[in-house]
Amino acid sequence: xxxxxxxxxxxxxxxxxxxxxxxxxxxNQLDQSMDVAILDGKIAAVAPxxxxxxxxKVIDATGLYVVPGLIDMHVHAFWGTRPDExxxxxxxxxxxxxxxxxxxxxxxxxxxxxxxxxxxxxREQTIDHSKTRVLAFLNIVGWGMKGxxxxxxxxxxxxxxxxxxxxxxxxxxxxxxxxxxxxxxxDPLDRTVEAGVLVxxxxxxxxxxxIPELSMETLLLEKLRPGDIYTHCYAHxxxxxxxxxxxxQVRPCAREAQEKGxxxxxxxxxxxxxxxxxxPAVEQGFLPNSLSSDLHTGSMNAGMKDMVNIxxxxxxxxxxxxxxxxxxxxxxxxxxxxxxxGHLSVGAGADIALLNLKEGDFGFxxxxxxxxQGNKKLECELTLRDGTVVYDLNGLSMPQWEAEx
Ligand SMILES: [Zn+2]
Numbered sequence: 531x532x533x534x535x536x537x538x539x540x541x542x543x544x545x546x547x548x549x550x551x552x553x554x555x556x557x558n559q560l561d562q563s564m565d566v567a568i569l570d571g572k573i574a575a576v577a578p579x580x581x582x583x584x585x586x587k588v589i590d591a592t593g594l595y596v597v598p599g600l601i602d603m604h605v606h607a608f609w610g611t612r613p614d615e616x617x618x619x620x621x622x623x624x625x626x627x628x629x630x631x632x633x634x635x636x637x638x639x640x641x642x643x644x645x646x647x648x649x650x651x652x653r654e655q656t657i658d659h660s661k662t663r664v665l666a667f668l669n670i671v672g673w674g675m676k677g678x679x680x681x682x683x684x685x686x687x688x689x690x691x692x693x694x695x696x697x698x699x700x701x702x703x704x705x706x707x708x709x710x711x712x713x714x715x716x717d718p719l720d721r722t723v724e725a726g727v728l729v730x731x732x733x734x735x736x737x738x739x740x741i742p743e744l745s746m747e748t749l750l751l752e753k754l755r756p757g758d759i760y761t762h763c764y765a766h767x768x769x770x771x772x773x774x775x776x777x778x779q780v781r782p783c784a785r786e787a788q789e790k791g792x793x794x795x796x797x798x799x800x801x802x803x804x805x806x807x808x809x810p811a812v813e814q815g816f817l818p819n820s821l822s823s824d825l826h827t828g829s830m831n832a833g834m835k836d837m838v839n840i841x842x843x844x845x846x847x848x849x850x851x852x853x854x855x856x857x858x859x860x861x862x863x864x865x866x867x868x869x870x871x872g873h874l875s876v877g878a879g880a881d882i883a884l885l886n887l888k889e890g891d892f893g894f895x896x897x898x899x900x901x902x903q904g905n906k907k908l909e910c911e912l913t914l915r916d917g918t919v920v921y922d923l924n925g926l927s928m929p930q931w932e933a934e935x
Contacts, residue, residue: 544569544585546917551591551884555598556856557863557873566596568880571917576874589927591884594911597855598872599636599881600837603862604734604761604797604822607664608643608652608674616677617643618669619651622826626662629825631921633836634883634910637871638662639862641734641761641797641824642669642707646688646695649674649703657702661915663881665866667707667734668696670722681710687721693728700729704866705759709736712769716744719753726758732865734759734795739769746771747783756791759865762802763794763818764811773816774807780816788816793865796844798834798897799824805896812847820862821854833895838885838908843894846904851887880917883910884926 544567553564553576560576567575567585582588607626610619617623626638644652649668657664669675672686680686696703706729708722719735726733735758737749750760766772773784773794788794796803796818811817821840823829834840841854849857863872870878886909893901913921922928 543567544574545587547580547582547585547588548591548596548882548884549580549582549588551594551596553596553874554852554855555874556852556860558875561852564596566874566882568914568917571880573874573876573878573880576876587927589884589912593886595851595855595885595887597634597883597885598859598874599883599913599915600634600858601637601639601862601872602630602635602823602825602837602858603639603820603866604641604795605638605825606643606675607638607640607656607660609656617675617826618648618673619655622828624825624827624830625656626660626664629830629836630662631913631915632910633838634885634913635837636663636881636883636913636915638664638825639704639866640664640666641736642667642709643675645669645672645674645686646691647672647674649695649699653699653702661920665702665704665868667705668692668703669707669709670718670725675709682713684713684715684717687718689721689725689728692725696725696729696731703731704868705732705734707734707736709738711738712740714740714742714744716753719749723753723755723758726755731867732757732759732793734761736761736797737770739767741769743769743771746781750783750787750792751790754787754792757793757865759793759795760787761795761797761822762799762824763796764804764807765802766804766807767801772807774810778810780811780814785816788819793819795819796821796840797824798822798829798840800826800828800832800834801897803833803897805900805902806898808847808896812844812849817849817853818844818857820865821858822862833897838910839894842892842904842907845906845908846894846902880914882914884912885909886911
């Protein structure tokens with residue numbers, strides 16, 4: 531009787547066990563073979579050898595990398611059906627669940643698609659109905675990214691009202707965003723930082739296309755605070771000074787800014803990642819602090835594709851696997867002040883991705899249409915969100931089919 535009772539207890543220890551995988555967890559400085567056990571949606575144990583009998587279900591991750599669920603710090607998820615609008619509540623944004631789990635992403639941060647006037651709609655329409663964890667930067671423009679004149683309206687950039695809505699939605703709003711402004715003034719930037727100061731949150735800056743160009747040095751070394759985020763760091767667009775200068779050298783002000791704590795976010799997108807910038811920057815050791823997709827309809831089927839494709843691209847440009855995983859999990863969690871995410875410590879929510887590192891001959895494309903060849907490519911094999919399998923490419927977690935009797 532006693533033995534049977536013990537066995538019953540043992541069998542109930544864990545709901546799920548991921549065995550024989552290679553764990554990469556930057557926060558806990560783990561880069562080794564480790565088993566991960568899950569109970570009630572949380573990480574219950576991480577150890578070199580956890581017996582299979584202790585779990586209801588075992589997933590054999592032999593040959594796979596086990597990493598925290600990816601955090602994509604720059605996406606556009608305020609999808610909707612308003613035909614005359616751009617990213618906010620319109621067709622250019624995408625419903626996150628259709629594009630996240632299949633590339634190992636469990637958390638996305640919407641980068642300013644909504645402002646204080648329409649954040650409620652975004653929240654009710656997308657955030658509250660997504661299995662993906664959706665967080666957000668609130669746009670300094672009250673109407674968010676509706677395109678055209680709306681995003682150029684200084685009269686709709688109100689730090690106080692932005693701060694009120696950010697404070698009211700602190701559970702999901704992680705910062706303030708400025709994007710797409712093309713005038714010659716610093717006012718939009720100053721107001722964005724002012725809102726960030728009011729709510730003690732970082733700002734994310736898409737440094738527009740200012741004609742004439744505004745000083746990158748002033749932005750990075752005078753205007754932004756440590757922890758603030760400069761997105762699209764490998765872009766080269768008209769009206770914005772690029773990180774790598776005309777002689778192929780990383781500008782000293784960019785290096786100095788990174789050293790003082792400005793976050794350089796990749797934000798690939800449909801027009802913001804060019805090899806002309808990325809290749810010399812990586813060669814000279816100027817790496818993005820975080821990898822992110824800038825997911826929207828204009829990027830997903832072009833060079834960007836998804837997070838694992840971006841990670842693969844950076845891997846082939848010379849970043850290590852540990853670096854690309856860290857900068858897609860733990861570092862973005864820190865930048866958005868959500869340190870409960872991005873790692874697999876005991877007690878953390880079981881958001882996990884199983885990645886397959888394939889070898890072969892692969893092509894990677896930038897946003898100008900150039901291609902490079904690479905021999906490594908990551909593929910998402912399986913994704914767990916709070917302990918539940920939400921994506922399983924080859925049925926790793928499923929029983930083998932048998933003819934029914
Ligand atoms: Zn964006």
